[in-house]
Amino acid sequence: MIAICNVCESALSVSLYESLGTASITTMNQMIEGTTEVRFCSHCGHVQTSELPSLVEYYANEYEINATSDEEDQLYKVVDGRKVYRAEHQASVLMSKISFRDGLRVLDYGCAKSATLKKVLTRHSGIKPFLFDVTDRYVPFWERFPQDVQWSTHTPNPDWFGTMDVVLSFYALEHVSDLTQALLNVKRLLKTGGIFYFLVPNMYHNVADFVVADHVNHFSASSLAYLLQRHGFGEIEVDEQIHDAAFVVKARFIGEGAGMDTPDGDALARLREEALHIAQYWNTFAARVKEYEGMVGDGAMAIYGAGFYGNFISTLLMFPERISCFVDQNEYLRGKRIMSKPIVAPQDIPDEVSHVLVGLNPVIAKSVIGQIEQWQGKSLEFFYL
Ligand SMILES: [Zn+2]
Structure with missing residues (x-):
């Protein structure tokens, strides 16, 4: 079967990368059945992973992020010894990009706990919040919001159509293969002139995104612009710096007549080169882990990082019994276990x-480890991947 680009609908060429074996790893660090294949679109600069049939069951049963408590969150970064969690950073970036005047109608689309909008509301109590998710499982969190919110589940409330000033989406579009339908859903909710603001991962800044099986879309600045222009958005801003390893995107819904640019050949060639480089990183990853284990001999090891990289390393080990523990600075992970460690x-x-074994984004790994005060002067050997 010919693979078609989710953004521009061009036919895609042969795959850049195929995962080893018959199991693939997801955002929730679960192994699912199937081989992931990743392809590059030489028309719009999009990178795309084939959608595995086993994802349907995964979303129905397992996909649930940070749903243990109101506060549980992913650690975004440690800045000068202070831990900054993801929702806090997302809220401050959002408030720097959009001016939240009283009466503004703001919908968090696919919102889960809506932790980011909840933080914005503590500063801007005059905005009108709306929440939507396809499942009922987050309703108990919404009921504990500090002020009145309207919500709907499964399908958005039709009374909302054409009334929203702002639609927000945090880490959703990377999971969606039918982007045309997703953009139609957003447009139907916005007023003409309304703003679509969203975050998606930037695999060029964090290569983990490339191999996560449930991320079918790996956007570039050019494929994002293409997608938005194609669906009637203008005034497109794609910020690659303000949030580590994410694209923060803001665009205005103009409707018919929004112009179209296509990315130039040089930009496309550079993107393809970078994607090939990332494929190469993952093609040799398992061999590097095994080689290091062989060098360590009988010594006890720890894995630093209980996120994607740490979990992925743990699936590749020849001698998992030599791992004593996982180490992570996220306080919400205390008392939890991985592989019973x-x-x-x-x-x-x-x-x-x-x-x-350091299981972190290679771009930041050395600086994160270097900043751990409790390890200064300890004789630990580190292996960076
Ligand atoms: Zn494309």
Whole structure:
């Protein structure tokens, strides 16, 4: 079957990358059946992963992020020793990009707990919040919002059509293969002149995104612009700097007559080159983990990072019994386990551990480890991938 680009509908060429074996790993660090194949679109600069049939069951049963408590969140970054969680950073970026005057109608589309909008409301209590998700499972969180919110589940309330000033979406479009339908849904909710504001991962800044099986879209600035122009949006802003490893995108719904640009050949060639480079990183990843294990011998090891990289490393080990623990600074992971090993804070790493496999985005790994004060002067060997 010919693969078609989700953004521009061109036929896609042969795959850049295929995962090893018959299992693929997801955002929730679950293994699912199937081989992921990743392709590049030489028309719009999009990168795309084939959608696995087993994803249907995965979304129905397992896809649930940070749904243990109101506060549970992913650690975004440690800045000068202070932990900044993701919703807090997303809210401050959003408030720097949109001026939230009283009466503004703001819909969080596919909102889960809507942690970001909830934080914005503590600063701008005069805006009118609306929440939508395809499932009922987050309703108990919405009921605890500090002010009145309107929500609907499964399908958006038709009374909302054409009335929204702002539609927000955080980390959703990377999961959606039918982008045309997704954009139609957003446009139907917006007023003409309304703003669509969204975040999607930037795999060029965090290569993990390339191999996550449930991320079918890996956008570039050019494929984002193409997608939005194609669906009647203008005044497109794509910010690659303000949020680590994400594209923060803002565009105005103009309707018919929004212009179309196509990316130039040089830009496309550069994107393709970068995508090939990322494919190469993952093609050799498993071999590098195994080689290091062989070098360590019988010493006890820890894996730093309980996120995607750490979990992925743990699936590749020849001797998983040599892992004493996982180490992570996210306080919401205390008491949890991976492969039945505890997730501990850096200061609680057992004395027996001599080697640490660093499971972090390679762009930031050395600086994150270098900033762990509790490990200064300890004789630990680190392996960076
Ligand atoms: Zn395309």
